[in-house]
Amino acid sequence: MPPILTTADAAPPPPLPFEFPPFVPRAPWWGADLQTVRSVLLRQTFALEDSPEKRLRFRMPDLSGDVLHGILNQPAEPRALPLIVLVHGLTGCAESHYMRASAAILLRRGFTVMRLNLRGAGPSRPFCVEQYHAGRSEDLLAVLTQLPGKLTRSGIVLVGYSLGANQVLKLLGEGAPENVIAAAAISAPIDLAETSRRMMSRRNYIYHRRIVARMKEEVLGMPIPDIFRPIVQGVRNCYEFDDRFVAPRNGWKSADEYHRVNSAVRYMNGIRVPTLVIHALDDPWIPGDAYLNYDWTANPRLTPLLPRRGGHVGFHGADGPDPWHDRCLLEFLKGFAA
Structure with missing residues (x-):
């Protein structure tokens, strides 16, 4: 079809x-x-x-x-x-x-x-x-x-x-x-990889900035391990959020692996x-x-x-x-x- x-x-x-x-x-x-x-x-x-x-x-x-x-x-x-x-x-x-x-x-x-x-x-x-x-x-x-x-x-x-x-x-x-x-x-x-790249494109600057802020606010409002708190506070884009928080928090080596597997x-x-x-x-x-x-x-x-x-x-x-x-x-x- x-x-x-x-x-x-x-x-x-x-x-x-x-x-x-x-x-x-x-x-x-x-x-x-x-x-x-x-x-x-x-x-x-x-x-x-x-x-x-x-x-x-x-x-x-x-x-x-x-x-x-x-x-x-x-x-x-x-x-x-x-x-x-x-x-x-x-x-x-x-x-x-x-x-x-x-x-x-x-x-x-x-x-x-x-x-x-x-x-x-x-x-x-x-x-x-x-x-x-x-x-x-x-x-x-x-x-x-x-x-x-x-x-x-x-x-x-x-x-x-x-x-x-x-x-x-x-x-x-x-x-x-x-x-x-x-x-x-x-x-x-x-x-997920293509979506991450599209979200970080120049045409989506306002969307991206707002969504990253909301993701960080959501996570920092939870009892996450202390080691991740400064990491989440410091991420600048959605790829870094996946690479430095989502992937290691859930057992993947990188955002690329997280995107590929899921x-x-x-x-x-x-x-x-x-x-x-x-x-x-x-x-x-x-x-x-x-x-x-x-x-x-x-x-x-x-x-x-x-x-x-x-x-x-x-x-x-x-x-x-x-x-x-x-x-x-x-x-x-x-x-x-x-």
Whole structure:
């Protein structure tokens, strides 16, 4: 299956069992950068107050004592539908705007949704001494195996965003539990080395400076070993953060090794459940080359949606207030909600 370009100016895609809408940017949010930052600029939030929340806790089995937290939202009248597990991106948490947006949209369609806080993120932070990274798929596995059976009797659908999407794809390629019946990845950095280089480019100076500051703030707010504290304080870019903190903290020799071992593109041929892969080719942070160079015919379980535009976890379309990637996700889920 070749990459599907669902854009107004692209050639028609081959016939599929899905009817994905084309992506057309919403005025005045033209361009990759405005698509990327729109929700932040507008401080857009999505209300979940009508859905009762329940906090779930997941103790990690690695003897660290770390406990991850999930926020469960159920519709007023739960149906026999798969549980949707949402996994956030770098410096995000369960309250990130894209997590709340997807949760609100899925709840309206009757799905039960759990928004997971990764290790050391959001409410999980006070209960963790270790921290998430792009390849920590074993944490997702531990969470999935601890979910109550009454929530998963109709199966689980994993949905990841950015860094969380890389984790999801990596776990699927390694082998997810049998009750994971489908998945979706939005704006995943499937080649971590190329993503690091793109983030440090001149055009991303403002983004990069802000993200590095947030990464440092996040880590320094945790009880990391004293030896790492001055190292984190002194890093100047995302490569140094990976090379001087993430890699040695987790047993790799360098950022290069960390990037090579944990890039999702290495695992995608091994995915055995239907998986929707969405990425905008104008994403300012994540190059599209790894997506365009990947042989999609090698794994028919993957459904690629690669619009020319959309930014990074943006996809603010002209045909409605709901993000385009969420509407595509709903279309994809029709076959698993029967």
